[in-house]
Amino acid sequence: MSTSSVNAVKDAPANVPTPAKSVQAPLSLGESFAIGGLAGCAAVTVSNIPETAKTRLQLQGELQRADKNSPKVYKNALDALAKTWRHEGIRGLQRGLLPAYGYQILLNGSRLGFYEPIRRGLNRGIGRNAQDSFAPTALTAGALTGCIGATLGSPLFLVKARIQAYSPALPVGAQHKYNGTGDALRSILKSDGVLGLWRGVNTAILRTACGSSVQLPSYNIAKDFLIANSLSGPSSFMTYLIASSFSGVCVCAAMQPADVALTRMYVQHTARDPVTGKVKGQLYGNAIEALWKTFRAEGLGGLYKGTTAHFLRIFPHTVLTLTCNDLFLRQYQKWRRS
Numbered sequence: 198m199s200t201s202s203v204n205a206v207k208d209a210p211a212n213v214p215t216p217a218k219s220v221q222a223p224l225s226l227g228e229s230f231a232i233g234g235l236a237g238c239a240a241v242t243v244s245n246i247p248e249t250a251k252t253r254l255q256l257q258g259e260l261q262r263a264d265k266n267s268p269k270v271y272k273n274a275l276d277a278l279a280k281t282w283r284h285e286g287i288r289g290l291q292r293g294l295l296p297a298y299g300y301q302i303l304l305n306g307s308r309l310g311f312y313e314p315i316r317r318g319l320n321r322g323i324g325r326n327a328q329d330s331f332a333p334t335a336l337t338a339g340a341l342t343g344c345i346g347a348t349l350g351s352p353l354f355l356v357k358a359r360i361q362a363y364s365p366a367l368p369v370g371a372q373h374k375y376n377g378t379g380d381a382l383r384s385i386l387k388s389d390g391v392l393g394l395w396r397g398v399n400t401a402i403l404r405t406a407c408g409s410s411v412q413l414p415s416y417n418i419a420k421d422f423l424i425a426n427s428l429s430g431p432s433s434f435m436t437y438l439i440a441s442s443f444s445g446v447c448v449c450a451a452m453q454p455a456d457v458a459l460t461r462m463y464v465q466h467t468a469r470d471p472v473t474g475k476v477k478g479q480l481y482g483n484a485i486e487a488l489w490k491t492f493r494a495e496g497l498g499g500l501y502k503g504t505t506a507h508f509l510r511i512f513p514h515t516v517l518t519l520t521c522n523d524l525f526l527r528q529y530q531k532w533r534r535s
Contacts, residue, residue, distance in 0.1 A: 224526075226310060232529060233309030236522035237301030244514035245297050246290045247506050250277035252361040254503035255460045256370025260480070260494040270367050274506035284366035293357035296378045300353040307346030308409055309522050312338050330421070335414040343409025347401040352394035354401060356381040358463040371466045389467055389476045397462035400484035404455035408448045416444035416519050437520040445515035449508045454500040456507060458487035 224232075241248075254277055257270055271277035281289045316338035317327035325331055347354075359373040359381060375381035385393050419440035423429040429436040458481075465480045481487040491499045 224529075226314060228310075228529070229313070230306040230310035232525045233522055234302035234306035236309065236518050236525055237305030238298050239521045240514045240517035241297045241301045242294070243517060244510045245294050246278070247274065247510035247513075248297070249281060249290055249292050249361045250274050251456075251503040251506035251510055252358055252460055252464075253277055253281075253364065253369050254506055255457050256362055256464060257502070258495070258499075259370055259461060260490060263495055263498060270369050274503070274509055277506065280367055281364070285364065289364070292363070293360040296353040296357040296360065296381075299378075300350040300357060303350035303353070304343075304346035304405070305518060305522075307349060308339075308342045308405075308412075309518075311342045311345060312413055315341055330417065332414065335417070336410050339413050340406040340410040343405035343412075344402045346409075347405035348395075348398055351398040351401045352382065352385075353378075354459075355385070355394065355396065355463045358460055362460075362464045370461075371464050373464070393467070393476055396467070396478065397459060397484075400455065400459045400462045400487065403484050404452050404459045407455050408452040411447045411451050412444050412515065412519075415447040416440050416515075419443040434520075437523055438516060441516035441519045442512065444519065445508070445512040448515060449504070449511045453504055453507055454488060455484065457491060457500055457502055458484050461491070462487050 250271075251274070254271055254274065258267075261267075271280060278290065285292075316334055319334040319337055320327050320329050320331060323334070325334075356375075356378055360375060360378075362370055363372050363374055373381070373384075375384060382394070389396065417440075420436055423436050423439060424431050429439065462478065462481050462484070465478045467476050468479050469476050481490065488500065495502075
């Protein structure tokens, strides 16, 4: 065989088209929603305990001038947890867990499931590459998805807050005694109508927009920084933990005042206006009024009541939600490939 023939044989494989590698299709909105919801449920199983303490601390001394000498039911977050455990046991600490699960499915299913599709859509809308990490579109997507989730889940958050606030031993703020989530929904429907289930939804949107606008962007910024500077590997648990911790601090600082207003908007008693016939909150009509009345009566400290308990709630919740979301996503993608 001639040299040219040998060379031709050698070169032949290089000219044969290489089969294209199969590219896995991106997750559908339904798949992303389900994974985000499951991640939120895993997180709230732990974070619901400090959430109960936070709710009660935020209601303590409502619209009363702060006085160091005045007696307090709960001295701080740890005292609230200890007294709740002593008087009500684990059931008291985990009050509102069932509606919390439903709320997390709707909130984090929306927030984590819709975030990437909306962010990519916004990027394309302004002429950028869909995959670009662009801060304005990331913040906007975070806020929008948070608002969607807060609106869908508002009735369940309302029920959760009222159940958590109720204490047969050491009550603070308005008290609502319900025999479970179904009884709470029926009672609110009967007294306040369908719109009563969405009472305070504007405050819920404000609160969630404040938190959502910084949660995923701060998490991704921290994670990208760690990976880019070779401080941690892309699949390392420490990467998830450190990035989630940073995100938790940012979320807590951003949403605390709105969180106080939301708790008080939801837990307040309602009454029917004799003139208009509409059911209204007895203390607050909207988020701005709640924030202003709290600030005027209790000062800046009133807007940050329960901050320690909030951080004790939001830190593990953010870490577990984002970490579980990443882990569930990876496992689901492996299962799809198999």
